[in-house]
Amino acid sequence: MSATIPDVTHYTYRVTWSPEDQEFVATCLELPSLSWLAPTQDEALHSLRDLVNTVVEDMHRNDEPIPDPLSSRSYSGKFNLRVGERLHRQLAIKAAEEHLSLNQYVIRKLGDAS
Template sequence: MSKKTKYNFKYQLEVTWSAEDKAYVVNVPELSGCMTHGETVEEALQNAKEAIGVYIESLEARGLPIPEPLSEKKFSGKIPLRIAPSLHRDLMTKAKISKMSLNKFIEIKLKKAI
């Protein structure tokens, strides 16, 4: 199985409707600049599979590394984070008021933000 085939269906896809283009637009965030469109969602997704294949072939032809899909990566759940001391204090204060740990408070806020 080639890398192209292996990776073709594992990248995350963002599908949006473009009123300006009157088409469904598919963006592949893990492959910078890889996007396509179609008149229907199904057509746009099929075009995305082809676009991913062409993108990966282009990387291979230039000897560049193929990005590993995020769905294939293992995540520990730990994020080293540096923030301003004043923000740290404000977050800790709000976490205490909410009777939560700082980690839980930040996790809840991040979930709401995405």
């Protein structure tokens, strides 16, 4: 979380079609409670960015923690994952069949899924 106001244009925005609403919905990953519906993609995105800017300024005035953009966060490249014994065994066997370490095998599988 940041003490200064981040550039909200660096936040991660998505605009998708909402069949239920019959409009486009814009969302911001850093502030998931916010969204904006509009008849066009551009209007949804621009209106949400205006809202995000207003909310972030309000958070700053009230000394609330402001999330940093995902793009400016640092990542170690490591995360821990707990799996059951059975799945662990299955993954280890598949890795051995492909002459890979378990780590290399899982990285390959995660890459295939993205």
